[in-house]
Amino acid sequence: MDEIVKEIGLNNNCTFCGVFRRQALDRGAIMVKADKILTGHNADDIAETVYMNILRGDFFRLGKCVDIITAQQADDSGLPRAKPFKYTYEKEIVMYAHFKRLDYFSTECIYSPNAYRGYVRELIKDLEKIRPSTIIDIIHSAEQMKIDVQTVKFPKKMYCTRCGFVSSNELCKACVLLQGLNTGKAKQAIGRKKNDDQVKPID
Structure with missing residues (x-):
């Protein structure tokens, strides 16, 4: 998280933590064959x-x-x-x-x-x-x-084309965020412009 905060500041870092933490928990559970x-x-x-x-x-x-x-x-x-x-x-x-x-x-x-x-x-x-x-x-x-359920559109179950994990889009959120970090476009990955510090954070 130290490296992520250096890149995006103290706004919106909960998005990164939450996405990575949830997927790590899911992957860990699968590895230990939990039900x-x-x-x-x-x-x-x-x-x-x-x-x-x-x-x-x-x-x-x-x-x-x-x-x-x-x-x-x-x-x-x-x-x-x-x-x-x-x-x-x-x-x-x-x-x-x-x-x-x-x-x-x-x-x-x-x-x-x-x-x-x-x-x-x-x-x-x-x-x-x-x-x-x-x-x-x-x-x-x-x-x-x-x-x-007739009026609310639910996400369609798919698999990430990059990592193969369950997703509701072509790329899972974790891969989108990682790509943003690796390309220096972390804020764009969560829908923010690089110089936009006024947008309220999303937990």
Whole structure:
């Protein structure tokens, strides 16, 4: 990430981290012949994701981001993903780790001071002051949303022509970003001009 930040600055680096991290997790799971991927997403994470998908108008991800088990989708490796901490607050996990004297990371990512998710997190924390059940309410609300598959166009499952990994385009996002880094056009790879520092980051 140090090298990536040198190239693109502190805006939009979450895009690179997220794409590379997810694909590394998928590839690692395939290598060890796993049949399921369990992630540590907690209730806070999921509520933030719901809010971000609504603000972006991303109906495809909104329809599955609250599923406790995500079956095979057009944009993943084919392995089901499960979120065992879906209804567990982040503070509960931290308290458990503290009292059980478990090692855990309690610091924010140093590369994401301008992350889109950070603004959404602050908004949700402000809402919690008014309505303490905000996080669970957001999750339950999203669970009740039904996506009309007749009107929403879902990505078509393809395979990247460069690396062979599952993708919804001719080139997977990881290859697009890598190409941008290798050619000195990292910002163009995420849809930004080289001198455009005013565009808000995408987490």
